């Protein structure tokens with residue numbers, strides 16, 4: 001028997017989580033344990049993201065990793081630093097030739113200087129360009145990877161419904177990854193090139209002014225970095241919260257747009273405005289806290305850089321005042337002062353640039369936490385889904401066994417641990433149309449969720465007719481999802497496979513069947529794409545009827561409907577169900593409407609107390625072997641079993 005959802009060992013999320021730093025089997029990450037500061041967890045998460053970025057996503061390191069753009073960027077940065085060295089020496093060389101009235105030397109220095117300045121300008125532009133390409137590649141790799149992990153069966157649903165701690169996953173994917181890429185782009189150069197430059201300029205500084213110069217500069221840096229690291233810590237958490245508020249505020253406006261009509265009908269604008277203002281207040285408050293905390297950090301940064309410029313003169317004054325250059329002429333001393341000032345200033349500036357990264361590092365830590373949390377939640381879901389107990393006895397193309405759906409002593413609980421159905425046993429065969437009814441909240445839709453593998457069952461065993469696509473089980477929910485695309489796309493949704501072609505004649509025939517022929521006049525052609533307009537072009541009842549076109553197109557063995565006709569007029573409703581009946585699909589239908597009862601053979605009635613009555617004839621057949629396999633566990637537990 002085939003296991004329902006076995007996480008592949010080469011799945012994208014496994015790639016991400018396979019970092020040796022994280023022993024996910026022994027200690028699955030718990031999203032509840034939030035830590036958003038500049039700490040070991042941040043380094044671990046950043047390490048995982050970097051590993052992913054350098055390793056690539058499809059095995060091709062050069063094409064799908066950041067190795068190539070990163071190497072180009074590093075080479076350009078190194079080249080720029082070499083030219084910067086020569087540019088930095090320009091003043092001292094002018095002091096030397098002008099001080100000794102060397103005309104020939106002057107013209108030589110002038111032309112060489114112009115050349116160096118031109119090269120540094122071109123080099124810096126190319127460096128900026130390559131860093132932007134690098135940021136783009138970081139965004140592409142992370143976004144594609146997270147989309148592959150997130151937009152897949154069951155996962156997206158579970159993240160949205162059950163991981164409330166993962167606020168605004170959409171924002172994390174669309175915005176936070178972009179910001180992470182920008183922050184990483186800003187940081188990568190100072191953090192990678194700077195150490196080598198510091199070694200080089202330290203040696204030069206020592207050479208000109210003795211050991212005291214580098215010693216002063218290093219002490220100055222240590223004091224600056226200790227203060228700034230103390231100031232960064234609280235900012236990371238605040239950046240995280242600000243991003244969360246940003247997402248809430250945006251989502252509020254998205255919802256307002258989505259439910260504009262309902263709000264207008266209920267005259268709820270004033271309340272919505274108050275809510276929007278409140279959400280804005282919260283966001284601005286969070287932003288203000290970040291700004292407040294950044295003030296002392298900015299002050300330290302500025303003080304560090306301005307005091308540094310004076311420090312460079314103090315450093316050169318030591319050998320001069322100590323008489324080391326007493327025998328040199330004034331033009332030589334000017335040259336030495338200029339050269340040494342450049343070296344000390346550059347060394348200090350490099351140290352300052354590390355301090356400057358502190359603010360960016362706090363942003364990076366915030367974004368790293370938000371992206372990593374989503375990855376970790378997906379990993380928890382993947383582990384959880386591996387434990388769903390659903391088997392597939394029937395394989396496509398196997399003529400021996402007849403497809404069926406079997407529940408063996410199944411108990412279903414809601415995420416809040418409320419028991420909705422206990423010990424439910426039934427077997428539904430093809431041609432055995434099932435009507436499920438019962439009071440609101442009794443667990444009818446939950447039963448379908450379990451059948452779809454969206455929810456686990458707390459106890460018992462379910463057998464389904466293979467998970468290979470829409471041909472076996474097709475679900476029609478109450479609110480139809482209209483995809484962005486053409487009418488042809490709507491009808492063949494989800495139309496990924498190559499076998500989803502449909503002719504114009506077939507489309508017309510399906511529209512006629514579902515009494516939607518007029519929709520042809522609403523669209524320019526069957527292939528003209530539309531976006532959100534679909535929801536305006538079609539009424540809710542028409543949207544449900546369009547969903548029936550899909551059902552007739554896919555002709556599934558089992559058509560599972562969750563109040564899929566609730567907005568359709570009674571006459572069309574019974575017309576559509578009769579057509580399904582005739583099409584050969586077996587209906588499993590949740591409905592409050594009893595007018596079409598005569599189309600069904602089996603009636604599953606919920607009483608709202610966890611009990612379920614199955615009436616009619618040919619359904620109950622308990623398989624004792626299957627019962628032996630029943631497991632009892634906490635289905636909502638996030639930990640591995």
Ligand SMILES: Nc1ncnc2c1ncn2[C@@H]1O[C@H](COP(=O)(O)OP(=O)(O)OP(=O)(O)O)[C@@H](O)[C@H]1O
Pocket residue numbers: 161414415416418420438439440441442443444445446447
């Ligand atoms: N995401 C969730 N988190 C927590 N509890 C939930 C969730 N979804 C459903 N429930 C619980 O499960 C119960 C059953 O929900 P379900 O949607 O199955 O009811 P139903 O019988 O289909 O109701 P209706 O006739 O109104 O559609 C609800 O009353 C609610 O308490």
